[in-house]
Amino acid sequence: MKSITNYIITIFKAIYSLLSGMMVTIKEFFTKKVTEQYPENRATLKVAERFRGELVMPHDENNEHACTACGICQMNCPNGTIKVVSKMVEMEEGAKPKKVLDKYYYDLGKCTFCNLCVISCPSKAIKFQNTFENSVFTREKLNETLNKEGSKVREKK
Amino acid sequence: MFDFSIVTSWIDEFLRTYLPEFWVLAIEFVVVGVVLLALYCIIALVLIYFERKICAAFQCRLGPNRVGPYGSIQSVADMLKMLIKEIIPINHTDKILFYLAPFFVVCASLLAFGPIPFGRGLQAFDFNIGIFYILAVSSLGVIGILLAGWSSNNKYSMIGAMRSGAQLISYELSAGMSLMTIVVLGGTMQLSTIVENQVDCWYLFQGHISAVIAFVIYMIAGHAETNRGPFDLPEAESELTAGYHTEYSGLQFGFFYLAEYLNMFIISAIATTVFLGGWMPFHITGLDGFNQVMDYIPSVIWFFGKAFVLMFFSLWVRWTFPRLRIDQLLNLEWKYLLPINMVNLLVMVLLVIYGLTF
Numbered sequence: 473m474k475s476i477t478n479y480i481i482t483i484f485k486a487i488y489s490l491l492s493g494m495m496v497t498i499k500e501f502f503t504k505k506v507t508e509q510y511p512e513n514r515a516t517l518k519v520a521e522r523f524r525g526e527l528v529m530p531h532d533e534n535n536e537h538a539c540t541a542c543g544i545c546q547m548n549c550p551n552g553t554i555k556v557v558s559k560m561v562e563m564e565e566g567a568k569p570k571k572v573l574d575k576y577y578y579d580l581g582k583c584t585f586c587n588l589c590v591i592s593c594p595s596k597a598i599k600f601q602n603t604f605e606n607s608v609f610t611r612e613k614l615n616e617t618l619n620k621e622g623s624k625v626r627e628k629k
Numbered sequence: 630m631f632d633f634s635i636v637t638s639w640i641d642e643f644l645r646t647y648l649p650e651f652w653v654l655a656i657e658f659v660v661v662g663v664v665l666l667a668l669y670c671i672i673a674l675v676l677i678y679f680e681r682k683i684c685a686a687f688q689c690r691l692g693p694n695r696v697g698p699y700g701s702i703q704s705v706a707d708m709l710k711m712l713i714k715e716i717i718p719i720n721h722t723d724k725i726l727f728y729l730a731p732f733f734v735v736c737a738s739l740l741a742f743g744p745i746p747f748g749r750g751l752q753a754f755d756f757n758i759g760i761f762y763i764l765a766v767s768s769l770g771v772i773g774i775l776l777a778g779w780s781s782n783n784k785y786s787m788i789g790a791m792r793s794g795a796q797l798i799s800y801e802l803s804a805g806m807s808l809m810t811i812v813v814l815g816g817t818m819q820l821s822t823i824v825e826n827q828v829d830c831w832y833l834f835q836g837h838i839s840a841v842i843a844f845v846i847y848m849i850a851g852h853a854e855t856n857r858g859p860f861d862l863p864e865a866e867s868e869l870t871a872g873y874h875t876e877y878s879g880l881q882f883g884f885f886y887l888a889e890y891l892n893m894f895i896i897s898a899i900a901t902t903v904f905l906g907g908w909m910p911f912h913i914t915g916l917d918g919f920n921q922v923m924d925y926i927p928s929v930i931w932f933f934g935k936a937f938v939l940m941f942f943s944l945w946v947r948w949t950f951p952r953l954r955i956d957q958l959l960n961l962e963w964k965y966l967l968p969i970n971m972v973n974l975l976v977m978v979l980l981v982i983y984g985l986t987f
Contacts, residue, residue, distance in 0.1 A: 483965065491949070497687055497949040507691050 510596055523583045523602040527578055529618040530599065536626040537619055540596035541573035545589035553582045554589055581608060581614040631927055635751030641870035651785040661753055669742060669891060674704040676890045679937075711774055711886070714879035719782065722876070724778035731877065733773030738888040738895065740766040746824055748908045748929035749791060759820035760812060763806040764805050765806040765901060767854070770892070771797045774863075777885075789872030792955050793863035803850035806970045808835045810843040810977045811836075811903050814986060824907035827913050831906035835987045839977040844904045846970055848942070851896035853958065855889060859950040860944060860958060897939035901932065905939075908932040 509518070531537050535588040541558035555577040562575075590599055598618065607612060644653045677720050678701060685692035685918020693700030719727070720778075743762050746752040756762070771794055814836045815823050823832075833840050852859040864872040876887045901907060908928035912920045953961070 483969075493949050494945060497945060500689060501683075501686050501945075503689065505686070505689055505691055509691075509694075 475575065493528045516616050519602045519604065524587060524600040525602045525603070525604040526564060526580065526600065526606055526618060527598055527618065528601050529576060529597055531620055533624055535620060537597060537618065537623050538595045538626050540595055540625055541571055544592050544594065544596065545598065546589045548592045550586060550588065551582055551584060553579050572625060576618040578616045578618050579614060580616060581611050632750045633748055637750060662727070665753060665850050667741060669739060672894055673887050674708060676940070677707065677892060680703045683941065683944050684948055705942060712880060713881040716879040716881060719876050721778040722782045726776045729782065729877060730773050730777035731881045733776060734770050736890040737769035737773065738891050740892065741895050744820055746756065746820055746902060746907050747932055748927070751929065752821060755819065755821045757819045760808050760818045764808065768801055768985045769795055774873050781876040783876055786875050787875050789863040793856060796863065796958055798859065799959055800850040800853040803846055803962060803966045804854060806974060807843040807847040807850065808903060810839060810974050813974070813977050814840065814979055820902060821905060824909060827906040827909050829912055830987055831904065831909070833904045836977055836980060837869065839973055839980055840904065842969065842973045844900065846966055847900055849901065850966065852946065855892035855896055857949040859892055859953050861950060862955055893940060893943060894936065897936045897943065900939055901935040905935050
């Protein structure tokens with residue numbers, strides 16, 4: 473007798489669990505789909521702020537950047553994408569020659585977008601921005617120089 | 630409601646005035662055959678499109694939407710691809726059986742497609758053992774599957790075919806018995822009479838408890854018979870590559886594919902004919918105005934609407950539940966569905982004898 477009641481209870485429990493599963497799926501049927509149909513929705517596209525699209529060195533309105541040419545980003549980069557070229561400049565009378573940034577080479581074709589250079593920079597000189605339409609027709613165009621012409625490092629107060 | 634037998638009898642009269650009897654019949658047979666085949670293919674294309682869109686909606690993605698407006702021509706593109714693919718001849722297969730197997734499956738499917746009443750006056754052939762014939766003919770598909778598995782010279786196809794054979798034969802019992810429950814309620818096996826008896830109230834509501842249980846059991850058994858939904862172990866991709874139709878390519882695979890979709894439609898169509906009133910609109914006794922409004926909708930739209938609702942259920946179930954193992958499948962049938970079915974049949978007989986149906 474007990475096995476018959478168990479049998480009937482099993483059936484009703486099974487029906488209940490099946491129906492609750494179906495409720496979950498039907499809610500999913502009516503949710504708005506998150507697929508973005510890319511080339512058509514370019515006008516209204518919203519990309520997340522923290523998306524890593526391209527490495528840039530922000531320059532302020534006086535054409536000054538914050539890079540001290542320490543080379544920590546070059547050491548931390550896993551595949552040699554960054555090359556920091558520095559030069560020694562003569563200071564005014566008496567002071568030792570100082571090392572400043574000459575050229576900051578960055579190869580967008582090799583970059584793995586791992587973010588190690590950004591988080592290890594002690595002066596917060598470089599960061600990723602979320603532009604992603606970076607395709608070009610020849611690989612050589614992907615070798616970039618991140619510091620602008622005639623810019624110099626911001627003086628620390 | 631528009632009665633299509635006006636059109637068909639006009640065509641018949643027109644032919645009879647000009648031609649002798651033999652030619653009239655020959656032309657009519659050919660026309661009906663062509664119409665049924667065309668309908669078969671068109672319904673398959675529409676169904677494949679709807680399946681892809683609805684399944685995508687359940688899975689939080691859009692379906693095909695590039696080929697044609699909202700992806701509507703995707704099915705046609707798929708059909709063209711299937712037609713021009715190469716049929717690869719396999720080396721050590723049993724050639725005759727290998728080429729014969731898809732035909733069995735498609736022919737069984739077409740034979741079951743024939744007697745379905747699509748609308749008032751739109752029934753290809755109507756005889757007094759309609760339900761019995763449908764049950765008999767849909768069992769012929771098993772032969773095709775077993776032949777496909779056996780002749781493929783591939784042990785995994787063979788396992789898939791054996792499992793499928795066991796599954797189909799088991800679930801035929803449940804499907805047959807649940808249809809017998811309705812035959813008890815209606816008192817006739819003829820499909821047109823069954824539909825006409827539902828003019829006031831569909832059988833689902835007439836035989837209340839018993840008909841609802843029979844409906845649920847028939848839908849479950851129907852899915853299992855067509856290797857559909859959570860019962861698709863014989864063609865589970867992760868387990869048996871494609872089961873019994875692994876070795877088929879091109880149009881032969883197209884036949885299996887077509888037959889699977891159409892079998893799903895046929896199960897839904899038979900369930901609507903028998904449980905949901907076929908092409909009869911939804912009448913509530915007493916509300917005459919409502920009934921008049923319902924009568925304006927053509928019978929073909931009622932039929933296809935109901936069949937599509939049942940197919941939506943079928944897709945809903947497919948994308949909700951995980952696949953059943955073969956032992957769980959057979960367990961479900963022999964230990965749960967069959968006893969419930971038998972008790973249900975008894976309950977329906979008692980309801981009919983004591984006049985407790987509506």
